[in-house]
Amino acid sequence: MSVTGTNLPRHELLALYERMLLIRRAEEQLAQDCAAGKLPGPVHLYVGQEAIAVGVCAHLEDRDWITSTHRGHGHFLAKGGDLGRMLAEIYGRAAGICGGFGGSMHVADFSKGIIGANGVVGGGIALATGAALAAQLDGDGKVAVCFFGDGAANQGVLAEALNVGALWKLPLVLVCENNGFSEFSPTATVTSGRIVERARPFGVPGVEVDGNDVLAVWQAANVAVRRAREGGGPTLIEARTYRTRGHVEYETTFITEPYREEAEVQAWRARDPIPRFASWLLNHELASSQELEAIAQAVAQQVAEAVRFAESAPEPDPALARGSMFVNPR
Amino acid sequence: MARKRLIQAMNEALFEEMERDPAIILFGEDVKASLFGDTKGLWKRFGPDRVRDTPICEALISGMAVGAAAAGRRVICHMMFGNFVYTGMDAIANQAAKLRYMTNGQIKLPITFLAVSGGGRSAAAQHSDAIHPVLANLGGIKVVMPSSPADAKGLLKAAIRDDDPVFFLQAAGRGGEPGEVPEEDYVIPLGEAAVVRPGREVTVVAIGSMVRPALRCADILAREGIEVEVVDPRTLVPLDRETILGSVRKTGRLVVVDEARDTCSFASHIAALAAEQAFDALRAPIRRVTVPDCAIPFAPVLERAVLPDAERIAQAVRDTLAFGRSA
Numbered sequence A: 001m002s003v004t005g006t007n008l009p010r011h012e013l014l015a016l017y018e019r020m021l022l023i024r025r026a027e028e029q030l031a032q033d034c035a036a037g038k039l040p041g042p043v044h045l046y047v048g049q050e051a052i053a054v055g056v057c058a059h060l061e062d063r064d065w066i067t068s069t070h071r072g073h074g075h076f077l078a079k080g081g082d083l084g085r086m087l088a089e090i091y092g093r094a095a096g097i098c099g100g101f102g103g104s105m106h107v108a109d110f111s112k113g114i115i116g117a118n119g120v121v122g123g124g125i126a127l128a129t130g131a132a133l134a135a136q137l138d139g140d141g142k143v144a145v146c147f148f149g150d151g152a153a154n155q156g157v158l159a160e161a162l163n164v165g166a167l168w169k170l171p172l173v174l175v176c177e178n179n180g181f182s183e184f185s186p187t188a189t190v191t192s193g194r195i196v197e198r199a200r201p202f203g204v205p206g207v208e209v210d211g212n213d214v215l216a217v218w219q220a221a222n223v224a225v226r227r228a229r230e231g232g233g234p235t236l237i238e239a240r241t242y243r244t245r246g247h248v249e250y251e252t253t254f255i256t257e258p259y260r261e262e263a264e265v266q267a268w269r270a271r272d273p274i275p276r277f278a279s280w281l282l283n284h285e286l287a288s289s290q291e292l293e294a295i296a297q298a299v300a301q302q303v304a305e306a307v308r309f310a311e312s313a314p315e316p317d318p319a320l321a322r323g324s325m326f327v328n329p330r
Numbered sequence B: 001m002a003r004k005r006l007i008q009a010m011n012e013a014l015f016e017e018m019e020r021d022p023a024i025i026l027f028g029e030d031v032k033a034s035l036f037g038d039t040k041g042l043w044k045r046f047g048p049d050r051v052r053d054t055p056i057c058e059a060l061i062s063g064m065a066v067g068a069a070a071a072g073r074r075v076i077c078h079m080m081f082g083n084f085v086y087t088g089m090d091a092i093a094n095q096a097a098k099l100r101y102m103t104n105g106q107i108k109l110p111i112t113f114l115a116v117s118g119g120g121r122s123a124a125a126q127h128s129d130a131i132h133p134v135l136a137n138l139g140g141i142k143v144v145m146p147s148s149p150a151d152a153k154g155l156l157k158a159a160i161r162d163d164d165p166v167f168f169l170q171a172a173g174r175g176g177e178p179g180e181v182p183e184e185d186y187v188i189p190l191g192e193a194a195v196v197r198p199g200r201e202v203t204v205v206a207i208g209s210m211v212r213p214a215l216r217c218a219d220i221l222a223r224e225g226i227e228v229e230v231v232d233p234r235t236l237v238p239l240d241r242e243t244i245l246g247s248v249r250k251t252g253r254l255v256v257v258d259e260a261r262d263t264c265s266f267a268s269h270i271a272a273l274a275a276e277q278a279f280d281a282l283r284a285p286i287r288r289v290t291v292p293d294c295a296i297p298f299a300p301v302l303e304r305a306v307l308p309d310a311e312r313i314a315q316a317v318r319d320t321l322a323f324g325r326s327a
């Protein structure tokens, strides 16, 4: 891990650790719930990718915009969303952050600047570009960050966003989380060249970063977000990572052909961003093992409380299923 | 009142609203040059921050409209021709129409999409679709179809002031049509149909571009002693069911005219509503006058053959009146 990260004050380093662990423990809970048949609908977990959302969102305020994806629990929590209301949403409860109208793929808290979590792969790219235009016109230094996958990088709208973003110097940070797979297709089988290079013809800086190194992500995002805030225009960050769980929970029940080697998964587990950062903190004597244990316990308690809240929340009223299509229905 | 062309009325609405509300921005392809005349002069008056030419990238600009609206702007997004809505469709169908619902009302999206819709100009199959049934079926998009300059101005202002995504569809080739437009600032609320010509015997509901041939048909039939009531829904979403059904209950006969293809035309929806909710009042089967299920052809004679006109409407009216009269 990068030594320059030590420039960060200790409490901020520990906050990065705490946030990654919170995402991890919350999703381990969801994995269990899913296996127990408690969760309606598909669930895509972020396990192994936590360093990206946390390292990027550490630079953002509530007023900054992000767009998220079907694999969005990590973005939601990293941007400051409430865990209990996220779980309630995934359980399909009225107290959910979207009242049970969104579910796992769409957890979004607009008051935290989250402009939706998209079930349409690549669907957030244009939204973030539009939010960046609004931010630019506001003229107060806000930025828009778009999280998307390597699969989404193959949607044509990425080229459109790079073109307009560069042309208008929009305060936009495009964060491609290359986790090795586009659903069940290994990235290399559906992606030509390197994603990070796709920025170059538009004159947009492209930065490749180890997505399992929270400090490396933090540093890349630091440069990109500052550049955007200062009017320097967009940046494309390609964060290399790996999805250690399935594309979707339950996938082993319907997948007929294995799409990866177990050895590969194990190799990446050894690079898990969370224990990796823990060792780094310990080796640099920035935290004691007691301190990390205390964080782990606090996180476990937070998750347990959130689960209690979500599980005891009532289901939505079916009489209200028509929901809020319009501000003014008539 | 002053006599103005429809496109001028739209242009005035845009000027007045952008003057009134500095949060409004407008963008699209060649809005500065203004292909149709609706956005003429806006760039000069309001500058490049608020009025922008975009590259040709409908998937992006429709999505940017959603993102910028979510982030606090009031957005006018010009999609040029209705057929180009298809290349920008994800952000319209999956984002604009869904984001508010799936966040349980957390996000409001004040967007007016402008597009020219329909045929009649030998623009051929890829520039002539009447796209309103597609849009109306999305559920989360309001759909406005003005048929006169006065309505165009009042409805466009209402669309811009509305906090929801609205598609404002200008009938292709009708921008030059003149009409009396009030001088004062006025708004025509979305969801209010107009009875554009009262009559006792047959209700003709005519959508958008079809209002004019329907009125011509009413003139023709008046000479035959037949009294036709012409109803213009003006907005399809929200739809003023009361006015439409009220007219049907009064006349007992219904003809619906729509420039959409027959299968799943909006006329089908209005016919179904009348059949479900005013069946007891109907004295004859409902007739729909639509475009056959083919693409819109190029050659003027071919195009005229598929688009509804006053004579086809008149024949449908005569048919409903003949029902049950002779053996």
Ligand SMILES: Cc1ncc(C[n+]2csc(CCOP(=O)(O)OP(=O)(O)O)c2C)c(N)n1
Pocket: A070, A071, A119, A120, A121, A122, A148, A149, A150, A151, A152, A153, A179, A181, A182, A183, A243, A247
């Ligand atoms: C437009 C669209 N096409 C296809 C899908 C089906 N789908 C869901 S997730 C996914 C893979 C996305 O890969 P990537 O963008 O790399 O994100 P990851 O799942 O790896 O996080 C696909 C193809 C979809 N949801 N949306």
